Amino acid sequence: MTDTNRPPEDGALLSLRGVSKYFPGVIANEAVDLDIRPGEIHAILGENGAGKSTLMNVVTGIYQPNAGNIYVNGKAMRFAAPADAIAAGIGMVHQHFKLVKTFTVAENIHLGWKDMPALAKASEIEARTQAISDRFNLGVHPGARVDSLSAGEQQRVEILRVLARGAGLLILDEPTAVLTPPEARDLFRALDDFRKAGNSVIFISHKLNEVMEICDRVTVLRAGRNVAMHPVTECSPNMLASLMVGSDFDTASRPVLRSDAQAPIGPPVMSLRGVGVIGPNGVPTLRDVDLDLCGGEILGIAGVAGNGQRELGQVISGVLDPTSGEIQFDGQPANGKDAAAFARFGVGHIPEDRIRSGLAPSLSITDNAVLREYNSGALGLGPFFNPRAADALARGISKDAGVVIPDFRMPVRNLSGGNQQRLVARREMRIARRLLVAAYPSRGLDIGAIETMHGYLGDLRDQGVAVVVISEDLDELLALSDRIAVLHEGRNMGTINIEAxxxxxxxxxxGGENAA
Known part of the structure; x- marks a missing residue:
């Protein structure tokens, strides 16, 4: 038994002693000890479902622990709500941002702040926002509407909301999952400045290279328990990966090799000819794109964020109708058909934003698992829906995805981000008889789940399915792809074979150079 009355570490900003959290049929955290020191960036590592987010939700007052004690600066605390944690100087930025999209940056930062002047003018709160931005070296545009910002800019707003309320401990859950490499570099510089001022950061991530680069110490959770804590200087990526999965693990890139049994590359399943898209602001986001998506190959799509990848994924999955050009299924025109028609053709789509585009967060896990097959004979006969069949199908999909679910009736938003991603991926692979569009398929997954995901994509290719992988991770594309197309300012700069x-x-x- 863990001694929950053991005192906190001397000088620690935050200490946990024997913290446990249980849900019906699930041990989320069991007897976790943790110490966060002033002036450090402390990584929390673990596979999907290891209990990382649950533990942080306990620390921030979203959940109440079933056992154990929380100490802040040596004082025992009990947080009944997130406001209590904020008052104690602890703030968290979640994977999925909680901003009001139609408000400005300044309005979001001041929303609900007790120090907000009662009759403040827009110019006053924008000036205060600029001062806060300058203080923490996190550049924002105070008067900009949040829905016009990139993911990296929105994240800065979320961080500033927390820091403006006096947080000395900042908790970041997968902070670089939606960031471009330059945005991640900017974030790391800001976190380093924050640390040097004597503050602390808890950094939850699956990216071992980032942990090795920016963190001082690392705690590893496995199956809800704290299994290791080490200074980063004593670690290697392979060591951390092995601690996470509980066995030896080699983090070296594993190409998804073409199988001898693989179906040969066939004719195009889908073709794009001169496809263009005009965005809501009247600016072209895709320009005269030609592409052939062939069965039996993985086509990687590379490009710096914001160069048309999202629109391309939406066009080839039927979510977005092109403004110009032509889409063809098996040589037949397909313009004007909706996403349901594409799905009937056999197109699956793993979207880049699983919460906004891939799931209905308030609906049950069962509903989300089967929602792409409501019209199939597997779930009923004609207009008659069979709940038992839906439950059985959902259980099968979750088993294939490797997601342990205690209650299929609970809202899908209760799952961890990585488990949501795995559920969406397996659901879409079921309907991808001809084509799978996988946008950032590894986002939010742990190293073991990434390898499994890559294997699934290789299996689909070997079965003769056309697979399109959109990613900003060049190592991932080089390991997976048979060909790679590169987008720059909405144009296809060329498609090259992986050998070249x-x-x-x-x-x-x-950067804008055409392929030789």
Whole structure:
């Protein structure tokens, strides 16, 4: 038994002693000890479902622990609500931002703040926002509407909301999952400044290279328990990966090798000819794109964020109708058909934003697992829906996805981000008889789940399915793809075979140079 009365570490900003959290049929956290020191960035690592987010929800007052004690600066605390944690100087930025999209940056930062002047003018709160931004070296545009910002800019707003309320401990849950490499560099510089001022950061991530680069110490959770804590200087990526999964693990890139039994590359399943898209602001986001998506191959789509990848994924999955050009299924025109028609054709789509585009957060896990097959004979006969069949199908999909679910009736938003991603991926793979569009398929997954995901994509290709992988991770694309197309300002700068591809060549194309 863990001694929950053991005193906190001397000088620790935050200490947990024997913290446990249980849900019906699930041990989320069991007897966790943790110490966060002033002036450190402390990583929390673990596989999907290891209990990382649940533990942080306990620390921030979203959940109440079933056992154990929380100490802040040596004082025992009990947080009945997130406001109590904020008052104690603890703030968290979640994976999925909680901003009011139609408000400005300044309005979001001041929303609900007890120090907000009762009759403040827009110019006054914008000036205060600029001062806060300058203080923490997190550049924002105070008067900009949040819905006009990139993911990286929105994250800065979320961080500033927390820091403006006096947080000395900042908890970041997968902070770089939606950031471009330059945005991640900017975030790391700001976190380093924050640490040097004597504050602390808890950094939850699956990216071992980032942990090795920016963190001082690392705690590893496995099956809800704290299994290790080490200074980062004593660690290696392979060591951390092995601690996470409980066995030896090699983090070296594993290409998804073409199988001898693989179906040969066939004719195009789908073709794009001169496809263009005009965005809501009247600016072209895709320009005269030609692409052939062939069965039996993985086509990687590379590019710096915001160069048309999202729109391309939406066009080839039927979510977005192109403004110009033509889409063809098996040589037949398909313009004007909706996403349901594409699905009937056999197109699956793993979207880049699973919460906004891939799931209905308030609906049950069962409803979300089967929602792409409501019209199939597997779930009923004609207009008659069979709940038992739906439950059985949902259980099968979750088993294939490796997601342990205690209650299929609970809202899907209660699952961890990685488990949501795995559920969406397996659901879409079921209907991808001809084509799978996978946008950032590894986002939010742990290293073991990433390897499993890559294997699934290789299996689909071997079965003769056309697979399109959209990613900003060049290592991932080089390991997975048979060909790689590169987008720059909405144009296809060229499509090259993997044998001729390199990081240097693709990087030049991402910068606007045509393929040789």
């Amino acid at each position: 591809a390199s990081s240097e060549t693709i990087g030049l194309m991402m």
